[in-house]
Amino acid sequence: MEITENQLIKEFKRFEGQSKAIIRGIGDDGAVVDMAQGPHVFVQDAVVEHIHFEFSLMDPRAVGKKAIYVNASDILSMGALPLYFLVTIGIPEHMSRKDIRSLYSGIMQAAGEFDIRLLGGDTSAAKNDFFIDVSMVGKQTGTDYLGRDKAMEGDLIGVTGWLGESAYGLYLLKNGFHGGKRNRFIQRYVNPKPPLEAWKELVHYNIPVAMMDISDGLIIDLERMMKESRKGAHIYFEQVPIPRDIIRAKKENLALAGGEDYQFLFTFPESRLGLVEEVRKKGFPLSVIGRVVKGRGVKLFNKGQAMKITSKGYEHFGAVS
């Protein structure tokens, strides 16, 4: 890489967050922020080359955006609005200045979409593998956080959007599909923006009680929520929102266990079903896909018939719990 750390910091400083609350931004040992009193949500999540993505399938701009999206998704899942972020980038020698600029530009574009302000971070060289690691802080919007530990027996289970899109997009890319970037599924894989507008509606109507984002696949993530809540769940397969193309391609499993959906999974009392309907009427795709029950684990039913869960979603280490 033909660029010095000082130059990088200087370039990055252009993107510095502007806000009355930021007393001191980039350029010092740390950023100073005047914090409001109350509950704030802290997250940190990395996107690592060869583990989470390949540059052959995703350009630097998309990688930068994704690093923001996955963290914003976690903050939103807790019922908080993202406010600030810091970012560490590990840059291998072979990365060009142009690619680094695209990466920065992707980061700042995604941050702009969520109105999140850059506080600083670290730009480091790396020997072989590129990585980007973002930490983010948000302010809780309601009186309580929307955690994985809040699912209650009898509550309904909902999801935003469609499932399996991103995983099917990756499948298409890996299989040499030439439909280009405009393909809905490839677009969702490359550009996994969390459904912010649907989230605003859900929070506005105070619908969710427990919430999380689907990052590793519906079933594995729902299992995690149930474990934290000490409950079980029944999923009605026929109500899971699977795009027609995925059904035609017989890739329905991707909707259960594909991962990288970055849709919201939430539970809510049946009494709020009317509110869900209202949000739906506004044009936001919301599906009611199951119910929280006594017991443990996730059970899958198709039109009343129990189905065997064969694949639980993937873990980055290859092992499945």
Next chain:
Amino acid sequence: MEITENQLIKEFKRFEGQSKAIIRGIGDDGAVVDMAQGPHVFVQDAVVEHIHFEFSLMDPRAVGKKAIYVNASDILSMGALPLYFLVTIGIPEHMSRKDIRSLYSGIMQAAGEFDIRLLGGDTSAAKNDFFIDVSMVGKQTGTDYLGRDKAMEGDLIGVTGWLGESAYGLYLLKNGFHGGKRNRFIQRYVNPKPPLEAWKELVHYNIPVAMMDISDGLIIDLERMMKESRKGAHIYFEQVPIPRDIIRAKKENLALAGGEDYQFLFTFPESRLGLVEEVRKKGFPLSVIGRVVKGRGVKLFNKGQAMKITSKGYEHFGAVS
């Protein structure tokens, strides 16, 4: 690596921060923290294999500690007390479970020394290179932050501790010195704990106005401070605290440009010289090494004679500004 992400998260959860302010800790999409009102300092800094260290010279426990120390050092430099941290670890296949445990244990040991609480983070696989990236938040202790932009003309320049120790330790290690880990310099390289007690004294007596930590070398870091403050600095070489062994080995340059000192560099009005003396009398090594002047850049004098600055300290990318 024979260990799953779930297992790692479970092991890590043991170390979860306990505090009344932590409403929800590890186990969800994010941690929820009840923040007090007022200025907080945010930092994020990574330690990357082959760039910042080699496992051949530093064991995993030391690497874990270092990742905490460098971030705590940044927070303290701003005049804030570290409170919380998140940590992302990128673990290559070849790393053993034992090494990962040592790493965790080092992280938590260092966090304990500063009473900093773990909020969460990310455990990811990595293809080739290990990395650890820590984000940390602290609460400003005084009415104003102690930034790099606050040096004032006529103020004196001070440093804590001794300079060049860590760089000389690395030099010894690289040259096959067999004195073992108890050697003062190797110890400082392997275990670069910021001088917390001296910091407390400085802050208690309200001595520093501008402050930063020395991470890339006295001269390059002082240049950065002067640039941010739009001032110049004169350094009196004979007053720079250089250990006798380093002088004997004719490695004085390491005290000016070696880096990784993790001592505090600060400016203060001459009127507080008596307070500096008081802290010194308590047994804390503090040196007054120069003065802030009108103009730009850093000038070096040895007993009144101007010296040429030949090496400015290193940058990780190999280029020097």
